[in-house]
Amino acid sequence: MKVNICAPKCRAIFLLLAVIVSIVILHNMNDLKVRTWSSTIFTQRVSTNTSMHQAVCTYQPLSTEDAVEASLLLDSIAWPETPPSPAPVSLEQTSDPAHSTFTVLPRKGGGQWHVGDQLEVMIKIYDFKGSPRKSGGDFLIARLHNQKLSAGVAGQVVDHLNGSYSAVFSLLWEGDAQVEVTLVHPSEAITVLQRLNQEHPDRVYFKSLFRSGSESETTTCNVCLPPTQQPLCNYTDLHTGEPWFCYKPENLSCDARITHAVGGYDLNITSMEKKLFQSNVNMKVSIRASESASVNVLPNKSGKNSIVKSGPSGYYYQGVWKSLGGTTVRQFKTPSDITQCLKGKVVHVYGDSTIRQWFEYLTAELPDLKEFNLHSQKQGGPFLALDYTNNIMLTFRCHSTPLRITDFPTRELRYIANELDNLVGGANTVVAFTIWAHFGNYPMEFYIRRLQNIRRAVVRLLDVAPDTRVIIRTGNPKELNFMGALTNSDWYSLQNDKVLRAMFKGLNVHLVDAWEMVLAHHLPHNLHPQPPIIKNMIDVLLTYICPQKETTET
Numbered sequence: 001m002k003v004n005i006c007a008p009k010c011r012a013i014f015l016l017l018a019v020i021v022s023i024v025i026l027h028n029m030n031d032l033k034v035r036t037w038s039s040t041i042f043t044q045r046v047s048t049n050t051s052m053h054q055a056v057c058t059y060q061p062l063s064t065e066d067a068v069e070a071s072l073l074l075d076s077i078a079w080p081e082t083p084p085s086p087a088p089v090s091l092e093q094t095s096d097p098a099h100s101t102f103t104v105l106p107r108k109g110g111g112q113w114h115v116g117d118q119l120e121v122m123i124k125i126y127d128f129k130g131s132p133r134k135s136g137g138d139f140l141i142a143r144l145h146n147q148k149l150s151a152g153v154a155g156q157v158v159d160h161l162n163g164s165y166s167a168v169f170s171l172l173w174e175g176d177a178q179v180e181v182t183l184v185h186p187s188e189a190i191t192v193l194q195r196l197n198q199e200h201p202d203r204v205y206f207k208s209l210f211r212s213g214s215e216s217e218t219t220t221c222n223v224c225l226p227p228t229q230q231p232l233c234n235y236t237d238l239h240t241g242e243p244w245f246c247y248k249p250e251n252l253s254c255d256a257r258i259t260h261a262v263g264g265y266d267l268n269i270t271s272m273e274k275k276l277f278q279s280n281v282n283m284k285v286s287i288r289a290s291e292s293a294s295v296n297v298l299p300n301k302s303g304k305n306s307i308v309k310s311g312p313s314g315y316y317y318q319g320v321w322k323s324l325g326g327t328t329v330r331q332f333k334t335p336s337d338i339t340q341c342l343k344g345k346v347v348h349v350y351g352d353s354t355i356r357q358w359f360e361y362l363t364a365e366l367p368d369l370k371e372f373n374l375h376s377q378k379q380g381g382p383f384l385a386l387d388y389t390n391n392i393m394l395t396f397r398c399h400s401t402p403l404r405i406t407d408f409p410t411r412e413l414r415y416i417a418n419e420l421d422n423l424v425g426g427a428n429t430v431v432a433f434t435i436w437a438h439f440g441n442y443p444m445e446f447y448i449r450r451l452q453n454i455r456r457a458v459v460r461l462l463d464v465a466p467d468t469r470v471i472i473r474t475g476n477p478k479e480l481n482f483m484g485a486l487t488n489s490d491w492y493s494l495q496n497d498k499v500l501r502a503m504f505k506g507l508n509v510h511l512v513d514a515w516e517m518v519l520a521h522h523l524p525h526n527l528h529p530q531p532p533i534i535k536n537m538i539d540v541l542l543t544y545i546c547p548q549k550e551t552t553e554t
């Protein structure tokens, strides 16, 4: 499957890229000759520069086609150039939300605002000394809302690369609408985040316990390990080629590995860089309006019903998520509504704790859907719930490494792609997955590769069982503290999200847009969104499984 990001006329670029990729591959093959322990799948290169102890990892794609796609994807998510790191500047010269402002622009063509109009806001960023910023690259988010109506919609932010930004909103409800603009990170912080993923992907490290008889040892593990005298255990998955390594224990064999766990966090940044990640100062802080932040929206002019084309995927009205993608989100108000929809179905849920919330929600809501005690690890499962009366089976499985989890049995580690390859599928089978929150610290290539593997499996599954319902939950913005920002910033999630959407575009899969569903909601951002948001996600999920019979599209 190809991602549709190339117009016919850019075929030449495509060709050029293919050539470049071949050169890169050839270049790496030269490396391989020198370092015999390297592989075509996974290459570790050691710098002779003694001040650089870190191994430089290249997360090589599986094929030239994958490599070309990866480089196109990387180009498509390229962030505006940000100042060099370590920044030669002082904090005073970086973006300061307290000095920055936004202005609601007057309606194009004049007159009053109506439902169906587009509202534009101009945002001007200033530094801590009050001087206007001259370059772009700040990460901003924007939302339009009405607390009383429990209405909200995400805005689209455009970077003009000169210190000013626009946020564009669709006006979707009648009445008051208030603009909210937030600086998530100044551009200098993005530079740090980018550098950390290139230089210190192992700032989140993992460990495994090995045991045999009375002997046990713990060693460090990761996608990529700095070379030492210690030999490696190679747990690279034979089917998908997903890399994973641990240092070999001194006295035990590689087969004696029994658990996988997060080892800890090792943040390597300077004190100047630290200042770029301060809650209440320059990390996820609101920007104020220069004048009024609100507009009053009148009913739409009859006949005119223009929703912006590249606009939001949906919005909240009275706390209920309305989709703008052409599907009317159904309301599953009672447990029996949900049961009716799931009757006779097998629902497999794969991923991280953010989709485990779906499993938890459904088992809590449906009295007849009983969780079977598999004595599993509490965070990672696997979990199983059954409703015998209605023949419903619901399962959850985590997405395997690089899961940040405590003592998880290695024998329960499964890659999503492999799980999908073991499904029969069909009209009674629902597959829902998410994969994002544990990938923040790695170079994007690693995430792309993982998604390529999953997509191949999705394509194979839909090929043999086209009626299988495949639903993908996207990532979402979360609360940011210092540690959280450096290992799983919203910026990483945003970049991953763009790749995820591009990767599955054009396939018969459905997205639950957790990104916008959290961004548009009045509840604070949370890695694990609160129940009112989960309820809306479940309604979207169930709508995909059981769409409305009659087509009552407006």
Ligand SMILES: *[C@@H]1O[C@H](CO)[C@@H](O)[C@H](O)[C@H]1NC(C)=O
Binding pocket: 037, 038, 039, 040, 041, 042, 234, 235, 236, 237, 238
């Ligand atoms: C790890 O194992 C994979 C799969 O067998 C193999 O292709 C690769 O060369 C190995 N890598 C290293 C560094 O030994």
Ligand SMILES: *[C@@H]1O[C@H](CO)[C@@H](O)[C@H](O)[C@H]1NC(C)=O
Binding pocket: 049, 050, 051, 052
């Ligand atoms: C080694 O790396 C450091 C830090 O990246 C750099 O400043 C220095 O110039 C490098 N030395 C050599 C000999 O490449």
Ligand SMILES: *[C@@H]1O[C@H](CO)[C@@H](O)[C@H](O)[C@H]1NC(C)=O
Binding pocket: 160, 162, 163, 164
């Ligand atoms: C920045 O660029 C935008 C879009 O081109 C323009 O409207 C705005 O006036 C510019 N701002 C400055 C300060 O140059």
Ligand SMILES: *[C@@H]1O[C@H](CO)[C@@H](O)[C@H](O)[C@H]1NC(C)=O
Binding pocket: 217, 250, 251
């Ligand atoms: C391995 O075994 C040797 C000899 O019994 C012992 O000295 C050493 O401490 C062991 N290493 C570890 C890491 O347990």
Ligand SMILES: *[C@@H]1O[C@H](CO)[C@@H](O)[C@H](O)[C@H]1NC(C)=O
Binding pocket: 051, 052, 053, 054, 266, 267, 268
């Ligand atoms: C940070 O990185 C530098 C250079 O790679 C290294 O010398 C130093 O020990 C690291 N500090 C920490 C706390 O890891």
Ligand SMILES: *[C@@H]1O[C@H](CO)[C@@H](O)[C@H](O)[C@H]1NC(C)=O
Binding pocket: 115, 116, 300, 301, 302, 303, 304, 305, 306, 554
């Ligand atoms: C606009 O008004 C028409 C007629 O009153 C109505 O059918 C339509 O749903 C409205 N559109 C929006 C976006 O509210």
